[in-house]
Amino acid sequence: MSENKPVRRRRRADADRSRTAILAAAVALLDEQPDASLERIAEAASVTRQTVYAHFSSRDVLLNAVLDELTRETLQAIDALELDEGPALDKLLQLINLSWRAFEQHPLLLHVPQTSGSAERHDPVVQRFARLIRRGQRAGEITRELPVDWLTTSLIALGHAAGESAATGRLATRTASKTLNTTITRLLQP
Structure with missing residues (x-):
């Protein structure tokens, strides 16, 4: 044996x-x-x-495994940002920029359709956004006029809109990233 x-x-x-x-x-x-x-x-x-x-x-199962792997790598990189240290708005922008670097490194992410596991992949990132927004609101760096859930949803929607603009060629990837940062800063500032 x-x-x-x-x-x-x-x-x-x-x-x-x-x-x-x-x-x-x-x-x-x-x-x-x-x-x-x-x-x-x-x-x-x-x-x-x-x-x-x-x-x-199937190809879909493989694609989901690829997305899970890229999500795992991205979450490791996000956690390396030490989100609980420093100004929350700066950390949020660093998180957004890290996401754009992931899109630049893996263009597949701009072209993949929403799949059954998309929500589960987004949840850890959404939680980190919400945690940063709450911390920023407590510190007075981020507007308190809008609820955390609304701001989080808005950030995700803006990120998807910028990604779609880059994927379809309406904006260059760098322009979409810069425009996203400017929009997010204006949305979140008190």
Whole structure:
């Protein structure tokens, strides 16, 4: 029985490496070609299409896994901003700028449709926005005339509008980012 454990561990390690390679290839390829097929992703990951299907039952499942991975990375970067330190409005703008860097690094994010997991992915970011807004309101840096939930919803909606403007080419990505920062600053200032 103990002889089977190393074999199982080796198979598990191989499966983990395959999954990691598939996700990395999917991120890179989907950033360049948002409509890339599973066959193309398998080729880029140096695995068979069957291996992709063993880990991800459909393209949508793979796309959701990619989005989950990018969300995890983004949340780590957001938490590194130390949101409880320094002026809240400055931290909010840093958070927004970090989000734009994620869009620039992963253009896929500008082209992906809203999926079943979108709300769950947004929730941790929404919570961080709300926490910053509350802190800023207590410190007098952010307007108290508007409720936290409204301001949070407005920030998310403005971010989506700016992202859509960049994705459709109505605004250059940098212009959309700068315009978003200006709009948010004007909205939040007391």
